[in-house]
Amino acid sequence: MRPGELIPGNGPVPQAEGRRARIAVTNTGRFDAYLTSHFPLARASAALRFERAGLEGARLALPAGASVAIPAGTTQELEITWD
Amino acid sequence: MGLTRAEYASLYGPTAGDRLRLGDTDLFVTVEADDGRPGHEPVAGFGKTVRDGLLTSGDRPLAEALDIVVTNVVLMDPVLGVRKTSIGVRDGRVVAVGRAGDPDRDDAVTVPISAATGVVPGEGLIATPGTIDPHVHLLGPQLVPAALAGAITTMAAMSYSGAFDLGINPRANLDSLLRAWRAVPINLLPIVRGSTDNASFLDELAALGAGAYKVHEDMSAYP
Numbered sequence: 412m413r414p415g416e417l418i419p420g421n422g423p424v425p426q427a428e429g430r431r432a433r434i435a436v437t438n439t440g441r442f443d444a445y446l447t448s449h450f451p452l453a454r455a456s457a458a459l460r461f462e463r464a465g466l467e468g469a470r471l472a473l474p475a476g477a478s479v480a481i482p483a484g485t486t487q488e489l490e491i492t493w494d
Numbered sequence: 495m496g497l498t499r500a501e502y503a504s505l506y507g508p509t510a511g512d513r514l515r516l517g518d519t520d521l522f523v524t525v526e527a528d529d530g531r532p533g534h535e536p537v538a539g540f541g542k543t544v545r546d547g548l549l550t551s552g553d554r555p556l557a558e559a560l561d562i563v564v565t566n567v568v569l570m571d572p573v574l575g576v577r578k579t580s581i582g583v584r585d586g587r588v589v590a591v592g593r594a595g596d597p598d599r600d601d602a603v604t605v606p607i608s609a610a611t612g613v614v615p616g617e618g619l620i621a622t623p624g625t626i627d628p629h630v631h632l633l634g635p636q637l638v639p640a641a642l643a644g645a646i647t648t649m650a651a652m653s654y655s656g657a658f659d660l661g662i663n664p665r666a667n668l669d670s671l672l673r674a675w676r677a678v679p680i681n682l683l684p685i686v687r688g689s690t691d692n693a694s695f696l697d698e699l700a701a702l703g704a705g706a707y708k709v710h711e712d713m714s715a716y717p
Binding site (some may be wrong): 419421424438445448449 | 503507510512518522542543651
């Protein structure tokens with residue numbers, strides 16, 4: 412017995428249930444970049460090269476507060492959502 | 495995309511359908527509802543979502559801003575039930591309970607977080623209404639932190655020390671107690687000694703701030 416313990420309910424907790432897509436993001440800058448779950452993608456650093464058209468209202472499909480690292484000079488394929 | 499229940503709870507606290515053991519007892523509560531929006535939990539900290547332009551409203555008038563929001567907490571309330579929610583405080587009072595965030599982005603937000611709002615992370619914690627201890631003897635100032643740690647926010651109390659006074663009586667004692675209490679973040683109902691048949695004496699104590707009378711039928715109410 413653990414004081415205050417959690418007895419989980421059934422099934423996973425749904426996340427980000429809106430439209431999905433995948434995009435490739437290249438970090439052309441000299442420094443590692445981090446994108447967070449709710450940052451408006453269309454307004455991300457200019458050092459990050461990706462097709463921004465049509466990304467209004469999109470965000471990374473990550474749990475709220477999570478982030479992804481994009482090391483300098485690399486390309487990452489990222490899942491995005493319009494939820 | 496989904497998170498396991500354990501993953502979700504570690505990030506944002508329990509959600510609807512989860513059960514919690516209360517302390518080290520064999521009592522369990524079930525979280526009946528979650529006022530939040532899955533995937534859009536308000537979390538404060540480095541790179542998190544409570545941030546101007548994300549889940550924080552940047553342009554609400556300062557006069558309307560909540561002073562404090564307790565986010566992602568399990569509320570146990572006799573009226574609202576056991577629910578995962580957020581609690582908004584302004585001018586020292588709870589004024590909103592429900593989904594926290596930016597109402598310009600989500601119509602269901604009832605607890606707006608503005609740039610002027612302090613955030614108390616409630617993940618993994620339980621909030622309850624303050625409780626009332628109706629029988630306190632004011633034997634020392636150590637009582638107050640002990641009471642607050644036990645979620646007691648109101649004391650009905652008598653005695654101003656170890657004196658065998660059976661109330662907070664002479665005017666000087668009641669005055670000094672009420673002065674001292676202004677610096678203490680806990681409500682006080684001062685109980686005064688009512689063991690007298692002199693009505694004017696009782697009226698005078700009420701005017702001085704007495705909240706209740708104590709009549710000790712066993713030791714001082716009769717000649």
